[in-house]
Amino acid sequence: MEENADPDRYAPDAGGEVRLRLDLAYDGGSFHGWARQPGLRTVQGTIEEALAKVTGSGRRQDRQGLGTFSAPAGKEGEVQEGWNPRLVVAGRTDTGVHASRQVCHLDLPADLLASCQGHMEVDPEQALERRLRHVLPDDVVIRSVTRAPDGFDARFSALERTYVYRICDRPGAMDPRLRGFVLEVDGPLDVELMDSCAQAAVGLHDFGSFSTPNPGGTTIRKVLKVGWRRVPRVEGDLESGLVEFTIVADAFAHNMVRSLVNACLRVGAGRQTADWFRGKVETPAREGATGPIAARGLTLEGVAYPPDGELALRAQAIRARRTL
Incomplete structure (x- = not known):
C-alpha cells in the first residue's frame, strides 16, 4: 500500500455526505484483485455496482454480473447521471488474494442512505447492509456497515x-x-x-x-x-x-x-x-x-x-x- 494521495477519496461530510465503514470478507479466487478494472471482475467493482443498484444511483453498465440499472428519470424523461459509489480500501489485494477481515469506507449522500430504509424498522446503515447482502454474489460477504467516526479513513488511518x-x-x-x-x-x-x-x-x-x-x-x-x-x-x-x-x-x-x-x-x-x-x-x-x-x-x-x-x-x- 502506497502513501500517495488517492484520487477517489471524498472529503468527509462534503455536500451532505455520510461516511460509512464497511467490514467485509471475500474469496479472491475468481476476482482480478480489489481495484476496479474495465471489463474485469474485481471486488471493488462488484461492491460498487451493488451499491449503485441498491441506492438507485447513477447509470452504470454492469460488468460484474449484477444486471443493468439506472437512476430515476428526470423531469423530461431523461436518465440522470447521479452519484457513483467510490470505495476506499484499507489494503488493495492482488488477483487471487483473499480477505477475511477487510475494511473500506464510502461517502454516501445522506438522502440516498435514508432511502435505503424503505419499510424496514432498522437504522439506515443496517438497511443498506441487508440490501447489499441480498444482491452481492456469495464470494463476497458484508460483515457490517456502520457510520464512521470523525477523521476515519480506511486506508490512511490504519495502524x-x-x-x-x-x-x-x-x-x-x-x-x-x-x-x-x-x-x-x-x-x-x-x-x-x-x-x-x-x-x-x-x-x-x-x-x-x-x-x-x-x-x-x-x-x-x-x-x-x-x-x-x-x-x-x-x-x-x-x-x-x-x-x-x-x-x-x-x-x-x-x-x-x-x-x-x-x-x-x-x-x-x-x-x-x-x-x-x-x-x-x-x-x-x-x-x-x-x-x-x-x-x-x-x-x-x-x-x-x-x-x-x-x-x-x-x-x-x-x-x-x-x-x-
Missing part, C-alpha cells in the same frame, strides 16, 4: 495490517476443501530455519528486493511482527499440520508479502541460505529469486485502527513520503 500465508508441505495430506486457500509444495520445509531468517524483516527497511513501488511511492515499510509456524496436529482440524507465515506491518508494498514468502521457502527447502535472505533485506535488489509466489495461499486477516480521537492525526502522518 497495521495482518496477512497470513498457508502452505501444505506434506504431499497428499492437504484437505481438498482448502485447495483454494492453501499452496501445496513438494517435500518438507525447515520451518524453524524459515522463522529465524524471517526475523531480519522486522523493523523499518527498504523492501526493494521483494516489491515494486507505485508511481511516486517507495518500498520502505515498517514490519512490526513476522513469523513461521507449523499448526499443531489436531484431529478434525482442517488446518492441522499446515505451515503458516504471519506478517504484521503498518502497510505493504506491491507483491511484498508473497515475495517474502517465496524467498523464505527457498531457504526452507535448502535452495538458499539464511544469510542470502538477510542480504536481500539489507541490500535491496530485485531479481527472479525474490519474485512473488502463487496468490491463493494469502489472506488479509486483520486491519487495526487507533482510538477514534487519533484517526485524523494518523491519516495525516501516514501520507508523508517515507525515508529510512
Whole structure:
C-alpha cells in the first residue's frame, strides 16, 4: 500500500455526505484483485455496482454480473447521471488474494442512505447492509456497515495490517476443501530455519528486493511482527499440520508479502541460505529469486485502527513520503 494521495477519496461530510465503514470478507479466487478494472471482475467493482443498484444511483453498465440499472428519470424523461459509489480500501489485494477481515469506507449522500430504509424498522446503515447482502454474489460477504467516526479513513488511518500465508508441505495430506486457500509444495520445509531468517524483516527497511513501488511511492515499510509456524496436529482440524507465515506491518508494498514468502521457502527447502535472505533485506535488489509466489495461499486477516480521537492525526502522518 502506497502513501500517495488517492484520487477517489471524498472529503468527509462534503455536500451532505455520510461516511460509512464497511467490514467485509471475500474469496479472491475468481476476482482480478480489489481495484476496479474495465471489463474485469474485481471486488471493488462488484461492491460498487451493488451499491449503485441498491441506492438507485447513477447509470452504470454492469460488468460484474449484477444486471443493468439506472437512476430515476428526470423531469423530461431523461436518465440522470447521479452519484457513483467510490470505495476506499484499507489494503488493495492482488488477483487471487483473499480477505477475511477487510475494511473500506464510502461517502454516501445522506438522502440516498435514508432511502435505503424503505419499510424496514432498522437504522439506515443496517438497511443498506441487508440490501447489499441480498444482491452481492456469495464470494463476497458484508460483515457490517456502520457510520464512521470523525477523521476515519480506511486506508490512511490504519495502524497495521495482518496477512497470513498457508502452505501444505506434506504431499497428499492437504484437505481438498482448502485447495483454494492453501499452496501445496513438494517435500518438507525447515520451518524453524524459515522463522529465524524471517526475523531480519522486522523493523523499518527498504523492501526493494521483494516489491515494486507505485508511481511516486517507495518500498520502505515498517514490519512490526513476522513469523513461521507449523499448526499443531489436531484431529478434525482442517488446518492441522499446515505451515503458516504471519506478517504484521503498518502497510505493504506491491507483491511484498508473497515475495517474502517465496524467498523464505527457498531457504526452507535448502535452495538458499539464511544469510542470502538477510542480504536481500539489507541490500535491496530485485531479481527472479525474490519474485512473488502463487496468490491463493494469502489472506488479509486483520486491519487495526487507533482510538477514534487519533484517526485524523494518523491519516495525516501516514501520507508523508517515507525515508529510512
